[in-house]
Amino acid sequence: MTSSELLALTAVALPALAAVGSAAARRRAVGALAAGGATLSAIAAGALAVATVGRPGTTAESAWLVVDPAAGILVAVIGAVGLASVLVSPSYLSTLTGGLVRASRIPRWYYSLLFAFWAILAAVPVIGNLGGAWLLVEATTAVSALLVGFSGKPRALEAAWKYLILTSLGLGVALLGVVLLAATAGGGLDALSWQALARVPAGGQTVLIAYLLLLAGLAAKIGWAPVHNWLPDAHSEAPAPVSALLSAALLPTVLLVAWRSSRALAPAIGTATVHSVLIGFGLLSLAVAVPFLWRPLPWKRLLAYSSLEHMGVIALGLGFGGPLALAGVVVHIAGHAAAKALGFYAAVPLLSHEPRAGGHAVGGVARTEPALAAAMGISLSALAGLPPSPLFFSEVLIVAGGFAAGRPWTAGASAVLLSLGFLGLAHALLDTLAGRSRHGSERRQSVGLRTVTILTTITVLSLLALTVAAFWLPGSELAHNLAMEPR
Amino acid sequence: MSGALAWFLVALGLGVVVVRRRSLAVALVTGQALVLAVSAHSEPGAAAALAVRALVLGLLLLLVVSRTREPRPVRSGVAPLMRGGFAVILALAFTWLVPTLGLTSRNAERGVLALIAFGLVAVATRTATLFQVLGIVLVENGLALAALQLHNGSSAAIELGVAFDLTLIATVAVVFHERIFAEFGTGDAGALRSLRD
Numbered sequence: 099m100t101s102s103e104l105l106a107l108t109a110v111a112l113p114a115l116a117a118v119g120s121a122a123a124r125r126r127a128v129g130a131l132a133a134g135g136a137t138l139s140a141i142a143a144g145a146l147a148v149a150t151v152g153r154p155g156t157t158a159e160s161a162w163l164v165v166d167p168a169a170g171i172l173v174a175v176i177g178a179v180g181l182a183s184v185l186v187s188p189s190y191l192s193t194l195t196g197g198l199v200r201a202s203r204i205p206r207w208y209y210s211l212l213f214a215f216w217a218i219l220a221a222v223p224v225i226g227n228l229g230g231a232w233l234l235v236e237a238t239t240a241v242s243a244l245l246v247g248f249s250g251k252p253r254a255l256e257a258a259w260k261y262l263i264l265t266s267l268g269l270g271v272a273l274l275g276v277v278l279l280a281a282t283a284g285g286g287l288d289a290l291s292w293q294a295l296a297r298v299p300a301g302g303q304t305v306l307i308a309y310l311l312l313l314a315g316l317a318a319k320i321g322w323a324p325v326h327n328w329l330p331d332a333h334s335e336a337p338a339p340v341s342a343l344l345s346a347a348l349l350p351t352v353l354l355v356a357w358r359s360s361r362a363l364a365p366a367i368g369t370a371t372v373h374s375v376l377i378g379f380g381l382l383s384l385a386v387a388v389p390f391l392w393r394p395l396p397w398k399r400l401l402a403y404s405s406l407e408h409m410g411v412i413a414l415g416l417g418f419g420g421p422l423a424l425a426g427v428v429v430h431i432a433g434h435a436a437a438k439a440l441g442f443y444a445a446v447p448l449l450s451h452e453p454r455a456g457g458h459a460v461g462g463v464a465r466t467e468p469a470l471a472a473a474m475g476i477s478l479s480a481l482a483g484l485p486p487s488p489l490f491f492s493e494v495l496i497v498a499g500g501f502a503a504g505r506p507w508t509a510g511a512s513a514v515l516l517s518l519g520f521l522g523l524a525h526a527l528l529d530t531l532a533g534r535s536r537h538g539s540e541r542r543q544s545v546g547l548r549t550v551t552i553l554t555t556i557t558v559l560s561l562l563a564l565t566v567a568a569f570w571l572p573g574s575e576l577a578h579n580l581a582m583e584p585r
Numbered sequence: 586m587s588g589a590l591a592w593f594l595v596a597l598g599l600g601v602v603v604v605r606r607r608s609l610a611v612a613l614v615t616g617q618a619l620v621l622a623v624s625a626h627s628e629p630g631a632a633a634a635l636a637v638r639a640l641v642l643g644l645l646l647l648l649v650v651s652r653t654r655e656p657r658p659v660r661s662g663v664a665p666l667m668r669g670g671f672a673v674i675l676a677l678a679f680t681w682l683v684p685t686l687g688l689t690s691r692n693a694e695r696g697v698l699a700l701i702a703f704g705l706v707a708v709a710t711r712t713a714t715l716f717q718v719l720g721i722v723l724v725e726n727g728l729a730l731a732a733l734q735l736h737n738g739s740s741a742a743i744e745l746g747v748a749f750d751l752t753l754i755a756t757v758a759v760v761f762h763e764r765i766f767a768e769f770g771t772g773d774a775g776a777l778r779s780l781r782d
Contacts, residue, residue, distance in 0.1 A: 198764060229746065236750040240757045247761060252768055256777035259761050263717050266754050267708060270724040274701065277731045277743060281687045287742045304687040331780045390782065399782070 102165045103158050105146040106224040109173050110217055112139040113180065117213035121206055129188055132209040136184035139213075143177025143220065146170050154576040161291040162226045164358075167576055169223035171428060172354050175435045176223075176347045180216040182553055183339035186443045187212070189546025190337050193450055197250045208248060208337075215241045215343060222351045228290040228312075228362075231355045232269065232276050235319060238348060239265045246336040246344075257335035261328040268318020268325060275312030278304055279363075295362035305366045312359055313375055319352045322379040322413060323386035326406050330390075333402035333442075338449075341398060342442040345405045346435035353409065357416050369419070376417030377508055383410025384515040391522030394459035397448060397474070400526055401441045404481050407519050408434045408489075414512050415496040423499025424580040425571040426492040433480065433488035433564045440550075440557045441477035444470060447544035459526075461533035467544055471531050473554040478530065480561055482523035483516065488564035495572060590624060591696035594730065595676075598703040598723055602672045603665040605658065607650045607715050614722045615643030621726065625733050630741030635729060638748035642722065642755055649715065649759050653766040659713040659773045668710045676702035688734035697734075700727030712775040714765055718758045725751045 116135025123131045150156075150170030157166040191205060199207045218241060222234045239262065247258030276290065282304050283289035298305055314325070321329035333341045356376075364372045387407035395403065408430065415427035447470050448455050448463070464471035480487040493516055500509025571577055597617040601610045618639030625632040661668065676699035686694045700723055707720030725747055732743040762772055769776045 198760070229743070233746045233750060237753065240750075240753040243757050244760070247764070250764065250768075252777075253779055255761060255765050255768060256780055259714065259765065259774065259777060260780075262754070262758055262761065263708060263721065266721050267705065267724065270701070270704070270721065270728060273725075273728050273747070274697070274731060277728060277735070278686055280732075280743065281735050302687075303684055307683060307686070330782065335780070393782070395782070 100158050102149045103163060105149055106165045109142040109146050110221045112142050113213045113220060114217035117210050117217060120209035120213055128205045128209055132184050136181045140177040140181035143173045147174030151576060154579045159293060160226055161288045163224060164226040164292060165224060168354060172223040172351055173220050175432060176219050179342055179346045179435055179439045182439055183342050186339045186446060186549055189446050189549055190339055193545055194249060197248050211241055211245050215245060219347055219351055223354055226291050228276055228359060229287050232273060235352055236269050245340040246332045248337055254335040257331035261332040264328045265319050268315045272312050272315025275308040278308035292358050292362050296365060298366040300366045309363050309367055313356060316352055316356045317379055320349055321406055321409055323383040329406060330399050330402040334398040338442045338445040342439040346439045349405060349409050350431045353412055373417045373419055376413050380410045380413030380417055388515055388518045391519050396457055397455055397460060398445050401438060411493060411496060418499040418503045419581060420499050420503050421577040421581045422502050422572050423496050425577040426495030426499060428571060429488050429564055429568045430492035433492060433561060436557050436560045437477050437480035440473055440553060443550050443553055444473040444477060447547040447550055450545035451542060461529050461535045464531040469547055469551050470544055473550050475531050476554055476558060478523060478527045482520050486565050488561055488568050491565060491568035588692045591692040594620060595696050595699045598700045599669060599672060601719055601723055602703050602707050603669045608647060610719050611643060611646040614719055615639050617726050621729055628741055631733060631744040634744040634748045638752060641752055645759060649762060653763060653772055655771060661711050663710040672703045672706040675706055688731060690734060693730060693734040697727045697731040712773050714762045714772040714774050717774060718755060
């Protein structure tokens with residue numbers, strides 16, 4: 099076993115151990131254990147990213163394990179967001195009065211589920227088999243649904259129920275695609291490894307149907323339009339640290355499965371067909387998200403619709419293909435994770451400061467809580483793509499990648515939709531920070547503001563680093579390797 | 586797979602879409618999975634996974650039915666005959682739209698598509714939360730049928746994976762069903778309509 103394979107297994111095993119440890123720990127010790135487990139897990143994830151991105155030409159791939167730069171980047175994103183979510187969680191738990199479980203068991207169940215979710219998520223990018231990936235993605239649904247409904251409030255139960263039913267149905271459709279691929283490829287489960295799928299014979303109509311079913315099913319989990327209905331509800335009603343994991347880590351992780359499948363099956367189906375399907379989902383998601391970005395929405399719901407927009411942007415980048423667009427995708431995934439996670443963490447102090455923010459758009463936060471406004475402002479301006487946000491540069495790279503790929507009309511339409519999305523979010527930014535409060539001012543002390551302020555500083559530095567990376571990445575070996583056909 | 590067996594599985598599936606009693610619907614999907622297990626006798630691993638999954642889920646769901654007695658029947662907005670009609674039309678549309686799935690038997694292919702269509706219609710038209718879970722089980726039974734018709738002997742692994750995941754999902758769904766029942770006094774998804782934009 100190579101060192102990078104060992105690191106990949108460690109990055110999965112550590113949060114899994116932390117999940118077991120949190121379930122078994124004494125009530126007073128669970129917080130410290132969670133912080134320690136999260137730190138070690140994040141270090142392992144970061145080390146994997148350094149090992150894989152540092153040697154982009156080297157890929158360790160077997161029937162069940164794949165350790166490449168894409169896996170390293172995703173595991174690192176999951177690790178960073180997981181660590182931050184665990185650090186914000188004590189503030190969230192201090193505001194929780196009841197839940198799905200008895201009050202005395204809340205911390206143990208919460209951390210145990212959170213780490214289980216983290217561990218399963220971290221396993222998805224490194225699994226080398228489509229069948230295994232499907233199994234893991236379905237398992238994330240079970241665990242994360244419990245987290246979405248963890249508060250036990252009626253709205254949270256509704257969101258969790260929708261999430262569970264709709265994504266399970268979607269994944270059922272995806273499974274039909276997997277079964278058909280197994281039938282076509284022949285040779286048992288090993289035939290579903292990414293390597294073996296790349297050797298599926300070309301020209302078969304069954305492969306195309308299987309691919310379309312797979313993508314349609316995964317779209318329900320990624321939150322691509324038109325099968326995104328669960329997304330705004332689950333993101334807005336889940337505990338804020340869980341919303342961050344859902345948006346910043348889960349969605350791009352399932353997107354990686356869609357990308358790996360598309361890449362592996364492109365020789366059999368035709369690269370143009372595969373790219374067109376991804377571009378279709380991307381454009382539709384953007385078009386559906388943009389009108390909502392113009393409406394006065396509750397903070398977490400606004401962030402949820404922004405997730406729909408950004409998953410659309412990433413789909414476009416994957417659909418355009420080529421080093422330019424894929425470099426944009428890498429920056430976009432990391433930048434979106436940093437900015438979106440900060441936005442959701444800011445919801446913890448926001449909801450304690452202004453309880454009505456859970457159901458209504460907020461305004462004038464800069465006047466009443468400047469530190470909170472800074473966190474919200476940085477998150478929203480970065481998500482809108484306001485320069486020097488790395489998301490501005492990644493979107494430029496993706497659109498330029500569209501022109502480079504010979505799709506000027508699609509790239510042009512994407513640019514128009516992105517501009518409209520930017521204007522909508524810019525309007526929301528001004529309203530949230532400097533606008534008038536719409537619903538009176540029942541305001542209280544903010545809970546967890548200190549942690550969020552520290553995370554704001556770290557996020558700003560991360561975003562600036564990503565902006566620098568956006569200039570270096572397009573010509574790099576990493577981008578060229580991502581754009582290469584699988585061997 | 587014989588045509589009679591495929592049509593029998595489809596008939597059981599259609600029953601789930603139209604029947605009113607939850608316990609009867611649970612019995613129908615459990616019976617369907619057990620029939621699939623018996624038909625998979627040449628692959629002991631797949632048969633065992635299907636049988637264990639069928640019995641565990643059947644017992645779990647019947648236990649939930651007995652623990653959450655509805656004060657009055659949860660009425661779906663769509664009449665049983667209409668639901669059955671929608672289900673048959675969708676199944677026919679799937680069979681017409683999807684050319685061939687590459688399974689060993691065309692009867693099985695039609696059965697798979699019909700069960701998936703019935704599952705989707707059950708989720709879309711039934712408002713009782715337990716029926717929505719049964720819709721998912723129906724879809725998974727269709728997929729189990731597809732896996733059994735593979736040429737290459739990977740059925741056992743797929744059945745095991747599906748059994749594990751379906752049991753996990755159903756268990757979580759049961760947790761939420763009980764909680765929704767406790768909160769709203771009914772397992773009616775129609776009560777879950779506060780989140781709208």
